[in-house]
Amino acid sequence: MNKRSGLSFSHIGIFVTDIQRMADFYVDVLDFTITDRGTLQGPEGPIELVFTSRDPDVHHQIVLVSGRPERIDFNVVNQISMTADSIETLQAFHRRLQRADVSEISPVTHGNALSVYFRDPEGNRIELYVDTSWYVSQPARIVMPIELPADELLAWAERHARTLPGFRLRSEWRADMARRMQS
Structure with missing residues (x-):
């Protein structure tokens, strides 16, 4: 679909x-x-x-x-998100961010994605992420050990995701969403 x-x-x-x-x-x-x-x-x-x-x-x-x-009480933009093409790319940007003018660097898994959050120089939250091949019910946010080799990080993330509510293959979730969006 x-x-x-x-x-x-x-x-x-x-x-x-x-x-x-x-x-x-x-x-x-x-x-x-x-x-x-x-x-x-x-x-x-x-x-x-x-x-x-x-x-x-x-x-x-x-x-x-x-x-x-210069001073605002509240930023109405929750986040700006960008997809990375691989876990290795996500990890390379994580290393780059550690040397850059950013704050609040936070590598997490949402179960259905591996993400790195941070703030740009003016405090806007940015998310870089890679989708996984599975789905879990949202919201989910768990600190992840991004320093692991990519294959070990993916295996860790899947083991953890399997313990969360709603775990299923992304293809099953997508088929369900496509049916819902058609109606």
Whole structure:
């Protein structure tokens, strides 16, 4: 079965305080490329935009927009999530993050994914993750030993996931979701 037609997620834009610092972070730490940048007139004056992408077919995946106040009481963006192509990639980014200007680095498993959470320089929470081939009921969040070799980490995660409620193969969960989304 195919994904739902009509809409698909494209990109996100976030307000930032120090646009150059944030652009440098997304380029240097997360390997985004600046695809465009410029200024538009906004209701309160000029705003600067930096468009970034990791995909040559997509002009922008994250847009950085100037104008975020220095102090805000609450950030309404819970997280920005990106899929890694392998456990090894996830582990390499974890090592890179430990040397970068980030805080709250937290490697966890959700049962159905292996994730590394952290905060960018302005406090936005980011998740890098790899899906697993199984599903467990959500929410689930368990600290994981990301330093294990990739095959051992995956085996550890599956052993743990099998103890959680709702464990089943991802293919079974997907078939159920496809049926539910068709109705």
